[in-house]
Amino acid sequence: MKKTAYQPRTYRHWVEGKDLTAFNVTVKETDLYIRAASDLSRQARRSVLKYRKQLEDYIKKDPEFLTSLKPLPVPPSAPPIVLAMLAAGRLAGVGPMAAVAGAVAQEVGRELLEFSPEVIVENGGDIFLKISRKRTVGIYAGDSPLTGKIGLVIPPEATPLGVCTSSGTVGPSLSFGKADAVVAVAPDTTLADAAATAIANRVGGADDIEAAIEFGQGIAGLTGLVIIVGDRVGAWGDVSLCETGT
Numbered sequence: 184m185k186k187t188a189y190q191p192r193t194y195r196h197w198v199e200g201k202d203l204t205a206f207n208v209t210v211k212e213t214d215l216y217i218r219a220a221s222d223l224s225r226q227a228r229r230s231v232l233k234y235r236k237q238l239e240d241y242i243k244k245d246p247e248f249l250t251s252l253k254p255l256p257v258p259p260s261a262p263p264i265v266l267a268m269l270a271a272g273r274l275a276g277v278g279p280m281a282a283v284a285g286a287v288a289q290e291v292g293r294e295l296l297e298f299s300p301e302v303i304v305e306n307g308g309d310i311f312l313k314i315s316r317k318r319t320v321g322i323y324a325g326d327s328p329l330t331g332k333i334g335l336v337i338p339p340e341a342t343p344l345g346v347c348t349s350s351g352t353v354g355p356s357l358s359f360g361k362a363d364a365v366v367a368v369a370p371d372t373t374l375a376d377a378a379a380t381a382i383a384n385r386v387g388g389a390d391d392i393e394a395a396i397e398f399g400q401g402i403a404g405l406t407g408l409v410i411i412v413g414d415r416v417g418a419w420g421d422v423s424l425c426e427t428g429t
């Protein structure tokens with residue numbers, strides 16, 4: 184879990200939710216943008232510290248967990264967040280740290296549901312949502328002309344839900360592809376994060392969209408997928424696209 188240079192995260196405001204209270208919680212490189220019924224900064228920070236400690240302690244015991252780009256064996260005993268990341272990595276065919284942002288967003292979000300009926304947690308483009316009314320998640324795709332022009336409509340009955348984005352052209356995250364945005368949707372945010380990374384790795388250009396979608400269809404638990412390369416879009420599964428005015 185090493186530091187990266189700060190980059191402005193204007194996309195954070197592309198999740199519709201102005202009726203909710205927004206606040207940030209930052210602990211080292213974990214930087215969450217959260218919306219809930221009230222300011223739950225104290226509870227969220229406590230949750231972040233707990234899960235970061237679990238991950239940091241586990242990495243001390245097994246440094247390969249931090250560096251591996253391939254799936255690792257699942258040990259008989261480990262913290263639940265570690266087990267979830269290992270399981271997601273195995274399903275998507277990537278290392279466990281490919282799922283860290285989604286895993287933290289999900290675990291923190293689940294704990295905050297004790298205090299708020301609606302919670303939206305964004306962590307570096309990976310989002311956990313539990314909502315009570317229909318909301319739109321705008322898609323940030325860097326320099327693509329489609330950035331801010333399309334979004335996902337999320338009905339409340341589909342949540343809790345993970346909406347995770349990986350890009351080969353935006354941000355500091357490791358990607359071996361060149362997609363402007365790969366958005367993976369799944370009930371498990373940890374899996375959605377790992378899947379987004381795995382699929383984005385397979386997109387070297389617009390001609391790879393179809394094959395990447397076929398690969399994504401084979402990831403058990405993934406329910407939807409959107410891929411953007413330049414002005415080209417591919418979509419599959421339980422996703423409802425809309426025009427946005429972001």
